[in-house]
Amino acid sequence: MEGSRALSALVGAAIGFGAGYALWGPRSAQxxxxxxxxxxxxxxxxxxxxxxEQQLAATSRASHSALPAPSAEDTGAPASAQHPTEAAIxxxxxALAIARSRRMIEEALxxxxxxxxxxxxxxxxxxxxNVQQQLAVVTSVARAINAGQLEWNGRGPxx
Amino acid sequence: xxxxRSRVYALTVGSFVLMLCSLLASKTWAGxxxxxxxxxxTAGRYAQGALGSARDAAxxxxxxxxxxxxxxxxxxxxxxxxxxxxxxxxxxxxxRAAAQSLNGDxxxxxxxxxxGNCTSLVVENYSFWLPKxx
Numbered sequence: 001m002e003g004s005r006a007l008s009a010l011v012g013a014a015i016g017f018g019a020g021y022a023l024w025g026p027r028s029a030q031x032x033x034x035x036x037x038x039x040x041x042x043x044x045x046x047x048x049x050x051x052x053e054q055q056l057a058a059t060s061r062a063s064h065s066a067l068p069a070p071s072a073e074d075t076g077a078p079a080s081a082q083h084p085t086e087a088a089i090x091x092x093x094x095a096l097a098i099a100r101s102r103r104m105i106e107e108a109l110x111x112x113x114x115x116x117x118x119x120x121x122x123x124x125x126x127x128x129x130n131v132q133q134q135l136a137v138v139t140s141v142a143r144a145i146n147a148g149q150l151e152w153n154g155r156g157p158x159x
Numbered sequence: 160x161x162x163x164r165s166r167v168y169a170l171t172v173g174s175f176v177l178m179l180c181s182l183l184a185s186k187t188w189a190g191x192x193x194x195x196x197x198x199x200x201t202a203g204r205y206a207q208g209a210l211g212s213a214r215d216a217a218x219x220x221x222x223x224x225x226x227x228x229x230x231x232x233x234x235x236x237x238x239x240x241x242x243x244x245x246x247x248x249x250x251x252x253x254x255r256a257a258a259q260s261l262n263g264d265x266x267x268x269x270x271x272x273x274x275g276n277c278t279s280l281v282v283e284n285y286s287f288w289l290p291k292x293x
Contacts, residue, residue, distance in 0.1 A: 134250075135248055139274055139276055142247050142275030145245075146201070156222060158236055159226075159246075
């Protein structure tokens with residue numbers, strides 16, 4: 001009798017754990033991830049109101065304490081070539097630059113205009129991006145210009 | 160007055176030589192020269208033109224060329240005399256190599272897909288394309 005009670009208790013605990021994990025485990029992980037994304041977006045918005053130099057300095061400071069070091073695979077660098085802190089700074093700079101690039105393109109699309117100022121600002125931002133991000137930004141502007149969604153009135157290359 | 164036969168002969172030969180010299184002087188010896196303004200086909204999403212011709216154009220609009228970034232990303236763009244613009248981007252090493260061969264005497268052709276990616280990039284470095292003038 002004692003044994004079957006103990007067995008029942010164990011089975012009940014296992015079922016309870018399984019159900020709890022199924023209901024709350026993945027959700028709480030997703031929730032935590034969503035919260036992190038929301039925080040990053042909020043910080044990005046606050047930073048976008050500052051001049052670029054201050055933004056990068058603030059991002060570098062934040063990345064020292066808050067951001068985990070990305071893997072060598074994430075940054076595209078050999079494992080021994082980049083110090084974890086440098087990699088985190090580089091990653092946060094590129095995250096900020098891509099967010100600003102996207103916002104700039106969105107605003108230009110709303111205005112249907114790509115100005116010389118947009119062009120020079122984007123050139124500066126592109127320098128902060130990794131290869132895939134650079135290509136994504138360049139092709140998105142090219143696509144919009146080719147489709148007539150953006151009017152490029154400046155002289156020379158639009159990006 | 161009687162002109163001797165030898166003098167007539169000398170005058171004839173002299174006239175012939177003079178005529179030949181003037182003909183040679185008026186002839187300009189030049190190879191094939193071609194000029195091609197920037198042409199953009201928006202439906203086909205391609206652009207072409209010689210850099211020297213675009214530079215030398217009477218209008219203030221024409222331009223064509225590529226940017227090669229240290230990351231390896233290449234972007235090309237062109238603007239026609241009528242202000243039509245086409246551009247594309249790529250990180251294909253073959254396109255990068257082609258773009259690196261561009262110079263002031265080149266003729267460039269590039270095309271793009273609907274997403275803004277370069278789908279071809281051709282550089283011609285022929286003697287007949289006009290060099291860029293100041």
